[in-house]
Amino acid sequence: MSDKLDFSELQRLAAELLGVDPDDVQRNKSFAKDLAADSLDLVELINAVEDKYDVELPEERLDGMKNIGDLWAFLEEEHSRKQEV
């Protein structure tokens, strides 16, 4: 794993899955309101993120995932945890 996470990579992944423009995928964008993602879209996005970044999003954190920033924060946490290891 590289030592820095690339936000544009997440933008492209989310844009492709949710059928939106990558520029619209910003930290403050809500999945439901801004990106029109329903619960099934969110499951697909999480699956794809888990595959790509080799991480596991715990069930209890899923409820707290309201916007792209929440997802990004989780990825950064996981990233720094892995760096420490």
Added chain:
Amino acid sequence: MAITSAPRVRSDALPLRTFKAQGRPSAIYGVGAYAPESKLSNFDLEKMFDTSDQWITERTGIRTRHIAEAGTRTLDLAREAGSRALAAAGITAQDLDTIIVGTSTPDGPFPSIACRLQDEWDAPGAYAYDLLAACTSFVYGLANADAAIASGRAENVLVIGAEVLSRNLDYTQRGTGTAVIFGDGAGAAVVRPAAGSAGFKAWCLGGDGRGYEQVTCGNVPLGAYAAKDANPIINMKGPEVFKFAVDIFLRQAYEVCQTAGISLDEIDLFVPHQANFRIIDAAARRIGLPMEKVAHNIDEYGNTSSASIPLALEEAIRAGRVKTGDKVLLAGFGAGLTWGATLLEWA
């Protein structure tokens, strides 16, 4: 391009058990399907409660479902599909030595639909029983048929999946959303000893009862009978089921192909349980199969539970999409939770 390496498995993932087919091989030699004529469209549903064609289509891919008239028995659907499968296989009910009916919607607690069929067909003698594994019932039934033939206990097995799910739906605003998803129908297959290299090659079969609350019908946790719930309605936790389904489709596909000794690229036709087009689409994408290799007719029938795989398979056969030697993957999942998949070479 189908995936070539093992899929990522979560640390809390369900353990899968796969089996290579053993003993005398068996194969499918005739498939039949039947659905009631009457259709209920999304536009019909718009008039019954607050929903829209666009909302339903975007979330499920369903446009219509076939609905049995009041008083129709699951037995009636099972008989039609079963008769058609027998005709397709060129045998009669009197030739059968095993009848397995998968259903979640029996007409009563007992006698079984399998035994009622023996009466309808005046064909006594066969080992006959119903099996309940919700939407996985048809695959479980095929697995039992294969085992019966492998062990020499049967020569001609009829496996049926039949459902009148509309009896357990509430077509009002209270209906928990399941009224838009489910429909009625039946499908059947005759399983016989296989000739040449044809037949079932591998199985993945399992269950996880810890997830029993994800799809239910009637009182939870008592159960409709114990609670004397006279009007049990199907309830489903959509996102949880979606997550389970997409994961289990991918892992089952990979495991049965591994066990059968083929790569996912070699699959000619994937016939998934028709639960929701979004699930089928997501599963096919994760496996890496183009939609040309996927049988789907959920737009017309909705989710018909145990009938969905044979309904889609029969349509694919009729359309000339299945030929001798083809590698066919059948895979299902359902309430229980249950799951099952098989890889077979078409006879």
